[in-house]
Amino acid sequence: MEVIHPVDLDEAVGALAAYPEATLLAGGTDLMVEVNFDLIRPDVVVALRRLDDIQDVSRRRIGAGVTFRRLESGDHNALAQLARTIGSPQIRAAGTIGGNIGTASPAGDSLPFLAALDAEIELHSTSGTRRVRWDDFFTGVKRTARRPDELITAAVLPEDLPDFQEFAKIGQRSAMVISIVSACVLRWRDGRTRVALGSVGPTPIRARRAEAMVSDETDPGPAALEEFARLVSQEVSPITDHRGTGEYRRHASGVLARRLLERCLSS
Amino acid sequence: MRVQLTVNGEARACDTKGSESLLFALRDYLHLTGSKGACEQGECGSCSVLLDGELVCACLVMAVDAHGSEVVTVEGLGGPELHPVQKALIDAGGVQCGFCTPGFVVAAAALLDENPAPSSDEMREALAGNICRCTGYGAILRGLETLVEGR
Incomplete structure (x- = not known):
């Protein structure tokens, strides 16, 4: 070797x-x-691990080599929330966001955040740099658009960042678990809302009908929140595995998304 | 491949065959058997060490990637005396079969270095990556709480 x-x-x-x-x-x-x-x-x-060029974090650019320990606090609430749910202190001290992106596990905890924000993945090779939007980048279970000669150097976030952002995941205990369902909800003051879910399909899923419905509601009441949860549950495509049934994941997706939207609305 | 690193303040070296872990190198090449191997997948924390000051699972570090790094294992925590965390666990009966103990000691020592007066919740969170198969968590936490209160 x-x-x-x-x-x-x-x-x-x-x-x-x-x-x-x-x-x-x-x-x-x-x-x-x-x-x-x-x-x-x-x-x-x-x-x-010691490649300095991929270690920087700024508001709109997160270096691929940044560990989840470093992301436990920072500008982005949902990113800090998801970083704190990953593995254990030992795992967070080692694991990086670039590794999470490159592995592209359906349960990758940073993926719903990147999907909700329409983040781009920055790739570097001897022929130059390119940026690939998350939905073109994640192509299947542990499959990405990265060429073998390319290195993931950063996740690049858009200029228009949300006013509120929330992340949560469901697992069997509160540490060292692989997500059964994870979700990230973003909300802007003008009502625009986005919701992305993980572990409920081969790649992260955006529940776009739910987004469109609730983005028109300036002050969503109980009925709108219920409809939002119902649409989210419809739009995911979970499988049954040893961690949970498809039926449970579908139900939990709606519950989780609604809860996160409620947190956005009350903050 | 020749791997040169600092372990517990001493310059050490070993020859790796390939992609074996830092845990394997520590135990089998450098004969530091304090760090334990159990799950080999980062779940149990019994191989916890400090790598360049960060608490990590030695089973998830490729030994060659620790070349040039500084490693502290459970053997390097105390001096001639026991480390206060070791003494606290003994006093509280926080050691049963003992297999997880080195990992708990390293993780708890790392916590107290960073936060000398952690709350019980902070202790639980900091030790979430360490599993005790005897389920002796109560005594482990009581030992640490007593240590923190006595400071």
């Missing part, structure tokens, strides 16, 4: 150009589980 510790972005993408089959190692919280159970044996590893 060969290991490359790139000192800067040029060296990192140079390594990926030279070894497109290389395995990217960020926090290791996903990769090392597969390594420990002998599910993969990497030949070439590009180690990113």
Whole structure:
């Protein structure tokens, strides 16, 4: 096995150009589980933990190498909320948002936040930089539009940020769980509302009919909130697995989304 | 691959075969068997160490990625005396089979370094990544609470 510790972005993408089959190692919280159970044996590893060029966070740009521990506080309420729900302190100290994006698990906790915001994923290679919107980036279960020679360098958020944002997830206990359902709701003062859900489809899902319905309501009452929850439940496409049934996930999606919208409205 | 790192303040080196974990390197190459291997997937916390000052699961760190880093294991926490957390767990009966204890000690010591007077809720949150299969959480928390109150 060969290991490359790139000192800067040029060296990192140079390594990926030279070894497109290389395995990217960020926090290791996903990769090392597969390594420990002998599910993969990497030949070439590009180690990113100490790559300074992907460590910066600003209001609209989150470097791929930023750990969830660092994201536990910051400008974005929902991002801080989701960071605090991930794994345990040990996992949050290692796991990065770039790793979460690159792994593209349906249960990836940062994904509903990125989907709700219409975030773009920034990709870097020797042929330049491109940005791919989340819905073109996440193509299936653990599948993305990243080419083997590209490195995820950041999540880029839009200029028009919401006035209120809330995230929550459902799991069997409050630490070390993989989401059964996760949701992020955004609301602007003019009524515009967005809702994205995770773990209820192969990629994050936007409940667009629910968004359209409730965005027209300046002060949604109980009936509108009920209708919002019903539409969200209709728009997800969950499966049944060992963590929960499809029926439960569908029901919980609506409940969770409505609860988060209520929090947005009361804050 | 030659991995050079600082462990408990000492320069150490070992040769890795491939992608083995830092936990494996600590135990099998450097013979520091305080950090325990149980779940090997970051769930149980029994391999908790400090890597460049951050509390992590050593089983989820590729040993080669710790090259040039500073690692503190349970062996490096106390000096000639026990670390206060170790003493607190002994006094409170917070050790049953003992397998999880090194991880709890490292995680609790990391918490107290960052926050010398954590509340009970903060303790629970900070130790959420450490599992005690004897379910001895009550005594572990009481030990830490007594330690914090006595300061």
